[in-house]
Each structure stands twice: as structure tokens, then as C-alpha cells.
Amino acid sequence: xxxxxxxxxxxxxxxxxxxxxxxxxxxxxxxxxxxxxxxxxxxxxxxxxxxxxxxxxxxxxxxxxxxxxxxxxxxxxxxxxxxxxxxxxxxxxxxxxxxxxxxxxxxxxxxxxxxxxxxxxxxxxxxxxxxxxxxxxxxxxxxxxxxxxxxxxxxxxxxxxxxxxxxxxxxxxxxxxxxxxxxxxxxxxxxxxxxxxxxxxxxxxxxxxxxxxxxxxxxxxxxxxxxxxxxxxxxxxxxxxxxxxxxxxxxxxxxxxxxxxxxxxxxxxxxxxxxxxxxxxxxxxxxxxxxxxxxxxxxxxxxxxxxxxxxxxxxxxxxxxxxxxxxxxxxxxxxxxxxxxxxxxxxxxxxxxxxxxxxxxxxxxxxxxxxxxxxxxx
Numbered sequence: 001x002x003x004x005x006x007x008x009x010x011x012x013x014x015x016x017x018x019x020x021x022x023x024x025x026x027x028x029x030x031x032x033x034x035x036x037x038x039x040x041x042x043x044x045x046x047x048x049x050x051x052x053x054x055x056x057x058x059x060x061x062x063x064x065x066x067x068x069x070x071x072x073x074x075x076x077x078x079x080x081x082x083x084x085x086x087x088x089x090x091x092x093x094x095x096x097x098x099x100x101x102x103x104x105x106x107x108x109x110x111x112x113x114x115x116x117x118x119x120x121x122x123x124x125x126x127x128x129x130x131x132x133x134x135x136x137x138x139x140x141x142x143x144x145x146x147x148x149x150x151x152x153x154x155x156x157x158x159x160x161x162x163x164x165x166x167x168x169x170x171x172x173x174x175x176x177x178x179x180x181x182x183x184x185x186x187x188x189x190x191x192x193x194x195x196x197x198x199x200x201x202x203x204x205x206x207x208x209x210x211x212x213x214x215x216x217x218x219x220x221x222x223x224x225x226x227x228x229x230x231x232x233x234x235x236x237x238x239x240x241x242x243x244x245x246x247x248x249x250x251x252x253x254x255x256x257x258x259x260x261x262x263x264x265x266x267x268x269x270x271x272x273x274x275x276x277x278x279x280x281x282x283x284x285x286x287x288x289x290x291x292x293x294x295x296x297x298x299x300x301x302x303x304x305x306x307x308x309x310x311x312x313x314x315x316x317x318x319x320x321x322x323x324x325x326x327x328x329x330x331x332x333x334x335x336x337x338x339x340x341x342x343x344x345x346x347x348x349x350x351x352x353x354x355x356x357x358x359x360x361x362x363x364x365x366x367x368x369x370x371x372x373x374x375x376x377x378x
Contacts, residue, residue, distance in 0.1 A: 002136075002352040006128045009119035013082050015128040017075040019062075019135060021355065024070035025363035026139050033057045036134040036340060037077070037127060043336025044180040045196040045206075047329055054080060057131045070361060075131050079124075090115065094318045097325040099306025106317060114317070123243040123334070126341045133344020136351035142363060143370055144216040145350065148173035149343035151183045152299070154335050155195035155206035159188045169215045169295075182210075182336040196333045203309035205332055207244065207302045210339035212346045214285070214296035218370075219276075219377060221291040221353040230289025231296075231353055238345040239300045244334060247301035251284020266294070275378045296350070300342050305334055 001021050008015035037055035055077055062073035093114040096102030105117030137147060148169050152159040163185050164172055175184035181196075183189040192208075199206045222231025236248045256264045266278040266287075278294060285296040307330035314325040331337075358373065360366030 002355050004132050004348070006125055006132075008079075008125065008128065010079075010122035010124040011081055011119060012079060014076055014078040015125065017128045017132050019073040019075070019132055022062075022068045022070070022073060022135075022139065023355070023360045023363050023366050024068055026068040026142070027066055028059070028063060028068065028073075028135055028138055029066070030057055030059060032138060033131050033134040036130050036137075036344070039177070040127060040130045040337050040340045043182060043333070044193050045200075045331055045333030045335075046337065047331040055127055057134075073135065075128065075135075077127055077131060093118070093326070094316050095314050095323055095326055096317065097306055097328070098312045098314060099303075103317070112317075118328070121243075126242065126337075129348075130341055130344045133341075133347045137344075137347045139363075140347060140351055140354065142367065143218075143354070145214060145354075146170075146216055147212060147214045147343050147347050147350075148176065149182070149210055149212045149339035149346075150176040151179075151181050151192070151335050151339050152209050152211050154181060154183075154192040154208035154333060155199065157188065157191045157195050158209075159183055159185055163188070169213055172213065176339070180336075181333075182339050199304075200332045205304040205306075205308060205330075206335075207304040208333070208335035209299055209301050210335055210342050211297065211299045212239075212339070212342045214346060214350055217285060217291045217293070217296050217350060218374065219291060219293040220373070221350065221357055222286065222289045224288040224290060231291055231349070232284075232286045232289055234349045234353065235296070235298050235346060238349045239298055239342055242300065242302075242338060242341050242345065244302040244305060244338065245300045246303045249284075249299040249301070250286060251297050252282040253284070256282060266292075291353075296346070298342070298346055300338060302335055302338050305331055 003021060004017060004019045006017045034056050058076040060074040060076055062071045096114055101121035102114045102117055105121060106114055146169055150172055172184055176182040179189040181189050181192045183192055195206055223229040232250045239245055239248045264282055266280045266283050270276050281294045285291055285294040307328050309327055311324040311327055314323055316323050358366050358369040360369055
């Protein structure tokens with residue numbers, strides 16, 4: 001069973017993660033993890049904190065000579081901002097910000113200081129999930145599975161699907177890396193940046209949509225046998241767990257609701273060389289909760305960030321009087337970073353389902369099981 005836990009606060013000393021269930025023998029390159037952490041910090045519209053943090057992962061245990069040993073893997077990311085907070089007198093915060101976990105968390109846990117909620121509810125925790133996702137991406141690469149995340153909409157400025165429908169995964173990844181908003185089209189990227197500038201000028205924020213594509217996923221991950229084993233359900237859960245994400249789409253799920261069934265289903269064909277194949281992928285690589293061999297396609301719909309330079313109405317939880325919500329250093333647009341986080345959580349789910357299917361206490365054992373399965377598929 002593959003699982004992970006995280007600990008740490010936004011302005012604490014750092015973030016700690018434990019991965020349990022990785023087979024022995026997986027070579028882990030921390031440089032690749034650091035590159036993903038760097039990608040998460042980039043993107044037009046990010047806030048001042050990204051100028052402070054220089055995220056690097058340290059693997060504290062479970063790795064010898066660069067390879068996993070089957071033991072839990074401990075990951076650590078230092079918070080540079082800790083130095084600015086550790087000696088600062090902490091003033092009690094009693095004004096919740098609309099759209100955040102502030103009020104609900106305060107009441108749920110019986111707290112009297114909203115800062116205690118903010119510290120753990122913060123999206124800072126996603127830095128660790130990016131590191132964890134980067135580790136399992138390196139595991140998946142042994143089986144030809146690769147992922148790419150990119151931005152397809154910001155503030156209503158959209159990338160037409162036709163602009164990238166015929167691009168392979170590597171081209172999508174490279175073009176996204178060359179864009180300030182991780183959008184593969186230069187013209188659309190410019191318009192997205194302009195929308196972010198408009199929001200900044202208005203002291204407002206903008207949301208958007210990101211897409212994650214996983215290529216090389218074999219037929220058979222997930223199951224229809226029980227609701228909680230469906231691959232699409234697990235992917236939806238993972239993407240929805242990212243702060244600000246309010247909707248998830250699998251394949252062309254939303255547009256499919258407007259079409260006749262004959263225009264929606266991906267027809268099945270067979271050839272000796274290819275085996276079973278499709279000419280379309282409207283289902284997003286999954287049918288009945290099981291991967292069908294096509295690219296997995298997942299989209300996350302993110303609301304605008306809740307912290308605003310023009311604060312909204314709120315209530316002081318001590319006095320119960322009407323006040324304006326405080327401004328806490330934040331981003332104008334977080335969507336480019338969400339594409340990196342989304343890539344990480346999708347990778348995690350695929351890796352967990354992959355190990356559930358093929359097992360193995362060592363990478364070699366998993367590889368043997370996988371090769372035997374592929375022979376039986378045809």
C-alpha cells in the first residue's frame with residue numbers, strides 16, 4: 001500500500017513528509033525534485049513570498065546511494081521565511097477572511113486565534129506534495145509513464161483545445177515551461193498576463209483552469225468493483241484537495257453533457273500491431289473507473305484567490321462587530337503553480353493504483369509483474 005503523510009506549518013521551520021510503500025531499488029534524483037519545486041514557485045502573478053523561499057528537498061531517510069530501500073522515505077523542505085517569523089511577537093488574529101478556512105477552522109477546533117488555522121490550511125503545504133509527486137514520477141518513468149501539466153484558462157482567457165490537441169506530451173511540457181503562465185500558446189499567454197495585470201491594477205485576483213495529461217498509463221488501473229477503487233474518483237479527490245480548486249473534469253466531461261451519446265463515446269478498434277485502440281479520447285483515458293490505455297486527462301477549475309488587496313466584509317470573532325478582512329501577503333494568480341501541483345497529485349494517484357495492480361517489494365519484482373501482464377493484454 002502506497003501512502004504519505006505531511007506535517008508542518010506555513011511559517012514554521014519547514015515541511016516534513018513521509019512516503020510509505022515504495023518498492024526498493026528506485027533511483028531518486030533530488031535534482032529533479034528541486035526542479036519541480038522551482039516550477040511551483042514560478043508563474044506570472046505570484047506573490048512576494050516566492051522571492052523569499054528557495055525550495056530544496058532533503059531526503060532524511062529511506063534512501064541509500066540514491067536508491068530506495070523499501071523503508072519509509074522522509075522528505076524535508078526548509079521554510080526560509082521562518083527566520084522572519086521566529087522572534088516576531090504573535091498578535092492574536094480574530095478577523096476571518098471570506099473564502100478561507102479561517103472561520104470554519106476556528107469554530108471546528110475550538111480555537112481563539114485564526115493564525116492557528118492559517119498556518120496549516122495554507123497552500124504552502126503543497127510544496128511538499130509537489131516533492132512527493134516528483135518522487136513517484138521517477139518511479140513511474142521506469143514503466144514509460146510520463147506527465148505534463150499546463151494552463152488552459154486564466155480569468156476567462158482560454159486556450160482552444162485545437163491549439164494543442166495534436167501535440168505530444170513532451171512538446172506540451174516544453175512549451176508550457178517557456179511561458180510565464182505555463183500556457184503552450186504565446187499569443188494566449190500574453191492575453192493571460194494582461195488579464196493578471198488588470199486584476200493587479202484593480203487590487204483583485206483571478207482564477208482559471210489547468211490540465212494534467214498522463215501518457216503511457218496501461219489498461220487496467222482502478223476498478224469498477226467498489227466506488228472507492230475507481231481511478232477517476234481517486235483522481236478527482238486528489239485534485240479537489242488542492243487549495244482553491246472548486247471543480248474537476250475528466251476528459252471532455254463537461255462538453256460531453258451537451259452532445260448526443262453517439263458523439264461522445266470513443267469507438268473501439270483492433271489491429272495486430274496496436275492491439276485495441278481508439279481514434280478519439282473524449283473519456284479522458286478512463287471508462288468504468290478503469291484506465292483504458294489512452295492518455296489520462298484531468299482538468300482542475302480554480303476560483304480566484306480569496307485574499308484581496310481590497311478587503312471584503314467580515315466580523316471580529318471577539319467583538320462580533322463588522323470589520324474589513326485583513327490582507328495577508330498573497331498572489332494575484334496561482335493557476336500556473338496549480339498546474340504543477342496538479343501534475344504531482346495525479347502522479348501520486350496513478351502510482352498508488354499502479355502498485356495496487358502490480359505490487360512488488362522491489363522495482364525488479366514490479367517490472368516482472370508488469371511485463372507478464374502486458375503479454376496477456378493482447
